[in-house]
Amino acid sequence: MNAVNIGLLGLGTVGQGTATILARNAEEITRRAGVPIRVAGAVVRDVAKAEAWTAAAGLSFPITTDGDALINDPDIQIVCELAGGEEPAHRWTRAALEAGKHVVTANKALIATHGNELLALARDKRVSLRFEPAVAGGIPVIKALSEGLAANRIEWLAGIINGTGNFILSEMASRGRDFADVLAEAQSLGYAEADPTFDVEGIDAAHKLAILGAIAFDTPIDFDSLCIEGISGITGVDVAFAEQLGYRIKHLGVARRREHGVELRVHPALIPMKRLLANVDGVMNAVVIHGDAVGSTLHYGAGAGAEATGSAVVADLVDLARGGSEPISLPSTVPDKRAALEPGDFSCPFYLRLEVTDQPGVMAAVAAIFGTLEISIEAILQKEPAAHEDTTVPLILLTRTVTEARVRDAITQLEALEDIVSPVVLLRVETLD
Secondary structure (H helix, E strand, O other): OOOEEEEEEOOOHHHHHHHHHHHHOHHHHHHHHOOOEEEEEEEOOOHHHHHHHHHHHOOOOOEEOOHHHHHOOOOOOEEEEOOOOOOOHHHHHHHHHHOOOEEEEOOHHHHHHHHHHHHHHHHHHOOOEEOHHHOOOOOOHHHHHHHHOOOOOEEEEEEEOOHHHHHHHHHHHHHOOOHHHHHHHHHHOOOOOOOOHHHHOOHHHHHHHHHHHHHHHOOOOOHHHOEEOOOOOOOHHHHHHHHHOOEEEEEEEEEEEEOOEEEEEEEEEEEEOOOHHHHOOOOEEEEEEEEOOOEEEEEEEEOOOHHHHHHHHHHHHHHHHOOOOOOOOOOOOOOHHHOEOOHHHOEEOEEEEEEEEOOOOHHHHHHHHHHHOOOOEEEEEEOOOOOOOOOEEEEEEEEOOEEHHHHHHHHHHHHOOOOEOOOOEEEEEOOOO
């Protein structure tokens, strides 16, 4: 029985998880793939460090710093790009496809920004580019969209697809902690990088949503069209008010089919507590996919980590070892009816928090603005002053579904009122109906 030889471009967290799973579960993987899958080499920056790890793990395979040599090794059939970042990952992936090698990658940034080009190259070379591990770690959500739900017209999907952001918001909600305090703990635990921008400002989640949206709606990957907002501005005040109104704030990626286009957005959102997605806590990920035939399905699990992501890498390797063909084929152009919508065209309910002077007539002035713009109010929460001498109070409004452009017009008019003493806080509400 001839083995399928793979080369690892990178032997960091995901590379080590992949190598460990292949060794530990070799018998089971061979049975499922029909042939053994063997690591035939790895590319690293620090050979001594990598050799120390392989020795401690009881593994043995060639280790080098020469990515081009591994890619061009005629004995290697599949290249796993696990280095991350844009370069040399992009160059290596192109070179591997050009050389007629199948490629498995865990690099969501690579696929979000260069996926259309690389998928086209893979088709031209009659090889496969797989990227299950690039989205939601060990959750097989790419396979669910492209295969398990292939009979469905996907209407929308919504997901918690960044564990760091979810950990932060979970801690803020359950323990009443401040954003900065929880972020520091996330960094100390290794959940967040020293520079946490990609996680807390939504870029990591946006990379993943761009991929999911393209597969769900059969469009090219279009990262530049996403509306992206982070969670660094979320305060404990809004977390507490959301809870009082029956919601939890989550950092959500949403892709929704509309009559005149597709919504693609990443932002904090209020989700009703009764929804399963609102109860996904800690560093876990979850994606809800709504199809016309099956309804809503929930896909939940570890979104990152050595063996969780390694599990997805090995799943793609098993498919390729079986002789599986490319499961994802995206169009080269976007049909007009499915072009990405502008943010102002998005429609949903909204949460607004106003800091207003504690004076008669303020509510009437606010209501007049909403009435003129034909924005219906679903709920109002008006708090008493925190102390007897306070002259301002928070006023919380929940709107019914309305376009974002109209709500932005209302905010402009509200902030022009003398009785509105600070910028209006705006958050979207996702009911997941």
